Amino acid sequence: MINKYLTIYDTLVEQIKNGEIRPGTLLPSEHELTEQFQTSRETIRKALNLLSQNGYIQKVRGKGSIVIDVSKLDFPVSGLISFKELATKMGDKPKTTVHELSLITKPEYAIRQQLSLSAKDQVWKVIRTREIHGKKIILDKDFLNKKYVPSLTKEICEESIYEYLENDLNLSISFAKKEIIVEEPTAEDHELLDLEGFHNVVVIKSHVYLEDASLFQYTESRHRPDKFRFVDFARRQR
């Protein structure tokens, strides 16, 4: 059997999405749910806390758990939509072009800083553009610590580096720190992207960490501003 509290979570999410439990109404009380799912209250509370964190319910002491209207925004609860999702959403086959794939033996200072490298660490540098409806709208610059990724090919970069990491290398990404800013396009942006007169690019700088909290990738994803969208669900405080 799989996790009990996750199956309860999934069940409730399903019921909320289906409309079996309507927005604005109350969930059954924790006591009732323990009977419904034949489990202890703490287990129910774990499931409910997940629902709360992911924006499905709002818990109110003394009252109950209010179901939030999740229909207002159509997206994964939080975060940047990935390139593949973006492309398929726009009804297009995603197309990736690899402009550079090289192994840097002596990384420059800025990169060593970003990846907290020691003097002898080597780094994969990958530069790719992403195309939707025939327009190159995203420029991805990836730097990966060779310590964790011994080999890398053009074919892998054209598909998905992440799938390669997870499926073949058995590396698992656990968290990322992202920063979003707007910059003037560089010469490289002008050369590789179809900017069509846009005067800014949206830049997402990410530090990506593995399960053991080791930093293994730094990425700059540079987007044409008209195609950029980021959503966030922010719960107040702890």
Next chain:
Amino acid sequence: MINKYLTIYDTLVEQIKNGEIRPGTLLPSEHELTEQFQTSRETIRKALNLLSQNGYIQKVRGKGSIVIDVSKLDFPVSGLISFKELATKMGDKPKTTVHELSLITKPEYAIRQQLSLSAKDQVWKVIRTREIHGKKIILDKDFLNKKYVPSLTKEICEESIYEYLENDLNLSISFAKKEIIVEEPTAEDHELLDLEGFHNVVVIKSHVYLEDASLFQYTESRHRPDKFRFVDFARRQR
């Protein structure tokens, strides 16, 4: 006495920030912590889960809790830096100008939609610009449901609407759904902001909810792109 698990959380955060517990090392085990803080393991685990959610540690089964290097980004763990923080960080007194403060008796369709209003609900409309170093760089357009905010003055809008809501009206914001996109400046942007040749504005659209999950505010915060910055800590999965 206040919350036990929160005080434990605060203690550990303090130790991590001070450097008493160094990044890359392991926290004491949960068992050890129960003895250190004279409490049960589940209470310790509540504190540790908070640390994990807020990006201070990474828990690894069988190993322990790794302390993450929190110094790489200097900011509140996640989210948009507020105007006041931004201003004080740049060593300037924040200055707010109120351009409009009006009560709309018949809100247009778009606003009724955004705030899920019934036909007879009235809405406060507030338009303000924010100034740093003598430049108007943020345009805030707020729409507040009068049902929750009976009165509003120019003085309140020049200070902080939020402080008024929380301190005087005893209203508490619980969560917000935000969307970030980049737009061409409108005529209004050109009129009210010091755009200085910038061709885009970063727009943060927010739906703000109260503790009982009722939607009470819709806001568009329009930023000059060079002064915009957003940070995000994204943990994978649930």
Next chain:
DNA sequence: AAGTGGTCTAGACCACAAA
């Protein structure tokens, strides 16, 4: 085999809301 974190339990007491 020993130590770590992950899940689950059954019960207790508390703070808050509504009737």
Next chain:
DNA sequence: TTGTGGTCTAGACCACTTC
């Protein structure tokens, strides 16, 4: 007063890492 969610406990068993 009753019902709700919030905190806390002491213990159990499991899955994983390390030795």
